[in-house]
Ligand code: ASN
């Protein structure tokens with residue numbers, strides 16, 4: 332089948348190009364032949380199986396509003412495509428498992444379901460329609476987050492409990508945010524907020540804040556010996572905060588119009604090395620040194636090894652990794 336390029340009107344990311352496939356029976360299927368054949372399905376309120384593959388007569392998809400049921404599919408397919416491209420561009424990685432095999436996406440899961448999730452058993456991502464069935468959980472950072480749970484499962488296999496679970500969650504936030512910056516989409520600019528587009532709290536606030544995780548009311552800014560007792564979406568705060576500090580440094584900063592003011596443990600300071608080097612170090616640690624039981628102390632050791640491999644043991648990057656962990660009380 333020929334690979335086509337359709338046009339999608341997304342809810343969160345403006346007008347986007349979509350990989351589509353001409354159907355032998357006419358029209359087009361939402362199958363991205365250029366990225367492993369990633370398919371996007373309509374669950375139509377169901378909670379199992381694959382529902383129906385999205386199909387369109389003229390290769391112009393969605394209308395930018397949730398009233399059109401193709402719109403959530405546009406966002407989900409775009410998110411999977413940009414994440415695929417990010418893995419390739421940043422890490423020369425061919426898909427989640429590195430074997431060129433695509434996952435698939437399912438949208439319109441259940442009724443007003445306010446969550447999204449990765450499942451290893453289907454090797455797929457699933458998205459609810461969100462509050463009022465009008466805020467599907469298909470924003471770019473959330474799609475990158477969910478797809479990156481597949482990456483973690485295929486590599487370190489971090490157990491989804493205690494501190495390793497926090498590192499698992501943080502890995503998804505780190506790459507989800509990196510995908511958002513990588514996309515360089517003027518309708519959905521990169522930031523260190525997670526889920527700022529999906530109005531998950533009903534008051535316009537994001538789900539999580541990487542510069543100061545405690546702003547969500549539950550996440551940890553710093554390591555403590557009890558941090559592993561928190562839900563993994565809260566213990567992740569320590570590593571999200573590490574990643575922000577490693578990338579941007581401590582103190583006040585405005586990026587793409589968003590202001591941050593990242594605190595540090597005991598007022599220590601960190602000089603940032605930039606996001607690109609920070610995610611290279613995290614990826615190298617994840618794929619080389621992390622295991623299923625890595626905790627925060629081991630993550631410090633692993634990322635220092637990764638920084639040494641990539642930039643040398645006497646590099647500024649190595650020193651910044653040490654300083655950023657110290658700034659979140661991981662010693
Ligand atoms: N959206 C959540 C996540 O990806 C779903 C979950 O709690 N597993 O972490």
Ligand code: ZN
Nearest residue numbers: 476480500503
């Ligand atoms: Zn997650």
Ligand code: CA
Nearest residue numbers: 472524525526
């Ligand atoms: Ca974001």
